[in-house]
Amino acid sequence: MSDSLQRAKRLSQSRLSPIWIVPLLAALIGAWMVWDNFSSRGPLVTLDMDNAEGIEAGKTLIKTRNVEVGHVESVRLSDDLSHTVVTARMSSDAGRMLNSDTRFWVVKPRIGREGISGLGTVLSGAYIQLAPGKSDKYQDHFDVLDQPPVAPPDAPxxxxxxxxxxxxxxxxxxxxxxxxxxxxxxxxxxxxxxxxxxxxxxxxxxxxxxxxxxxxxxxxxxxxxxxxxxxxxxxxxxxxxxxxxxxxxxxxxxxxxxxxxxxxxxxxxxxxxxxxxxxGTYDQYVEYVLLVDDTVRGLSRGAPVEYRGVRVGTVVSVPWHFTAPQPDGLNQFAIPVLIRIEPQRLESGEDINKKIDDQEVRQRFEKMFKELGLRATLKAGNLITGALFVDLNFSDDAPAYKPMTFDGKPVFPTVSGGFAQIEQKVSNLLDKLNNLKVEPILSSLDKTMQTSQKTLEQVQQIAESVNAIVSDPATQQLPGSVNDTLEELQNTLNGFSSGSSGYRQLNDTLKQLEQLMRDLQPVARTLSEKPNALIFDREVQADPTPRAAP
Structure with missing residues (x-):
């Protein structure tokens, strides 16, 4: 019976089942996708910002020239909580734009001096703008700017x-x-x-x-x-x-x-x-100190130093080292003022930058101090504000020049200004007034006033008398009487006018009187020749006998 049974034979299969092809293919495709995704990933950059207003992880984009070149992956606080750290993933071809010259800033609605900008982000949301640099040094950690840059690094x-x-x-x-x-x-x-x-x-x-x-x-x-x-x-x-x-x-x-x-x-x-x-152009100068006896109220730093209206320098300090010891023989209460003589102001063109010999300038001024009497004076430059300036000019009656220094600086000799001279004249006038003998003058003036008072009283009495005469009724009737007399005189004169009977009678009388005067002329002549003719007869003279011819 055992022989009649046949044993089963075990056969080995040499090929894979077709069912494994699908998962193997899926694994290959997945690996390729992972490799492709990894190989296409761009660099990761870190951005530091004061705050992350409008920035959202996974949504906020990074753009340049309105082209997307990256996006924000995460937003977090720094370890010391002082600022915000933003991590962003860039595209694969964005690495060449990241260097030490690259700039980042947030684009959002802004209102500034140039107007309103960033209105396009009202609906789309804020984004980060990238401005590429041209440096060769790669960098992946940046500070985001608070404001957009004025110009890109490569701007001409x-x-x-x-x-x-x-x-x-x-x-x-x-x-x-x-x-x-x-x-x-x-x-x-x-x-x-x-x-x-x-x-x-x-x-x-x-x-x-x-x-x-x-x-x-x-x-x-x-x-x-x-x-x-x-x-x-x-x-x-x-x-x-x-x-x-x-x-x-x-x-x-x-x-x-x-x-x-x-x-x-x-x-x-x-x-x-x-x-x-x-x-600031005049950077070469020579310094002097003015020891001013007058007031310096109105003189300030930057005031001009002028020579006959031409500016040649500047006031540097008022006062300058006031507590420093002053030279012997001068007023211990003089106020030191530091000035600069700037010879470049008198040059032009290329000569303004020419090197100036300080020693030569000082020697020239020393000569003008000694021989020409160059002195400095404070004068009013503006009557409204009371501002003063330093005026340099020659003085004929200036005291002899004596070289001296103040705290290591040479002293520029000065004379009293116009206001000080006026003050001195007023003071002298007041002194003269104080020296006058006022009491005799006042006594004489009092007597003159009393005499004037008596004169005024007499004038008042005369005025009252005149007023009484004018008020008298007889005086008031006098104009009428004078008027009547004048009318009678006029009538009398009218009676002797040409053509009137009185005039004719007067004319006939005058003619008779004239005839009488002619008749009396021989009598008057005879009486003149022989005054006794009225008593004795006149002698008869023989006729003269003419002379015979020779």
């Missing part, structure tokens, strides 16, 4: 640095103007606590960068600048934008050459005003 133009003292209030985005036209912007500002100075970074866009040279001066533009000093009133009005927010303006001072084009990252000084920028 000029970048310069300004250094100023504390007090110039500038901020990123403020305009840089030239003759009122905006040619650039302030990129950044920071304060150096060690040197106690402000540092500003400016960008001047092309083609206006050619306006900046090595002789250019920069000063703050406050919009409107009003100055009232010894030189009068000056008003300077800049653009409307600088009137609101301020800014920087620049130019080449008058009588200064244009100079050579400025270099990238050159450093300049930022002055407070155009006037101080112009004054």
């Amino acid at each position: 133009g000029l970048r310069i640095n300004l250094v100023s003292q504390v007090g110039n209030s500038l901020s990123a985005g403020d305009p840089v103007t030239y003759q009122g036209y905006t040619v650039g912007r302030v990129e950044s500002t920071d304060f150096d606590p060690e040197k106690r100075e402000m540092r500003h970074r400016l960008f001047i866009q092309a083609p206006y960068d050619s306006l900046v040279t090595d002789t250019t001066r920069f000063w703050s533009a406050s919009g409107i600048d009003v100055q009232l000093n010894s030189e009068g009133v000056s008003v300077n009005l800049d653009s409307f934008e600088t009137l609101i927010s301020g800014g920087v303006t620049f130019g080449v001072p008058e009588d200064v050459t244009q100079g050579s084009p400025a270099k990238q990252n050159a450093t300049y000084t930022l002055y407070n005003s155009e006037e101080s920028a112009r004054e």
Whole structure:
């Protein structure tokens, strides 16, 4: 029976079942997808921000030129809780844009000096803008800017640095103007606590960068600048934008050459005003000390030093080292004033930068002190404000010059100013008035007043008498009587007028009288020749006999 049974034979299968093809293929596809996803992943960057306003993990995009180049993966606080750390995944081809010059900032609605920007993000949400740099140094950790940069790093133009003292209030985005036209912007500002100075970074866009040279001066533009000093009133009005927010303006001072084009990252000084920028050109000077016996009220720092109306220097300090010992022989209460004589003010063009020999200038002034009587005087430059300036001129009656120094500085000789002279004359006049014998004058004046009083009383009595005469009725009737007499006289004269009977009678009488006078003439002649003719007869004389002819 066992032989009749047949054993089953075990056969081995040499090929796989077709059922395994599907999972194997799925595994291969999955591995390829994992490899493709890993190989297509871009670099991971870390962004530091003050706050994460508008930033959401998985939603906020990173763009450049409105093209998506990455997205935010996570948002968290820093370990010290001082800022926000944002981790973002960039696209595979974005690695070449990440270097030390790359800049990031958040694009969102903003209202600034240039208007409203970022309105497109009101509906779509904020995003992070990337500005690629051109540096060769790779970097994956960045600080996000608070404000969009003024210009990209590769923008054509000029970048310069300004250094100023504390007090110039500038901020990123403020305009840089030239003759009122905006040619650039302030990129950044920071304060150096060690040197106690402000540092500003400016960008001047092309083609206006050619306006900046090595002789250019920069000063703050406050919009409107009003100055009232010894030189009068000056008003300077800049653009409307600088009137609101301020800014920087620049130019080449008058009588200064244009100079050579400025270099990238050159450093300049930022002055407070155009006037101080112009004054900064005169960097060569000779210092003197004025020992003023008069009042210095109205004399301030920056006041001009003039020679016959031409400015040749500047007042530096009022007073200067007041407690220092003064030279012997002078008023111990004289007020020291430090001035600078700036010979560059008398030069122009290229000569303004010529090196000045200080010793030669001092020798020239010493000669004018000794031989010509050059002296300094305080004079009023503005009657409204009472501002003073230092006037240099020659004085004929100046005392002899004696060289001296004050705290190591040579002394510029001075004379009293016009106000001091007037004060001295008034003082002398008052002294003379005090020396006058006033009591005899007052006594004589009192007697004169008493005599005048009596005279006035007599005049008053005469006036009362005249008034009584005028008030008398007889006096009042006198004009009528005089009038009647005049009328009678007129009537009498009318009776002797031509053609009247009285006139004819008078005329006949006069004729008779004339005839009588003619008749009496022989009698008068006879009486004249022989007064006794009325008593004795007149002798008859014989007729004269004519002479015979010879």
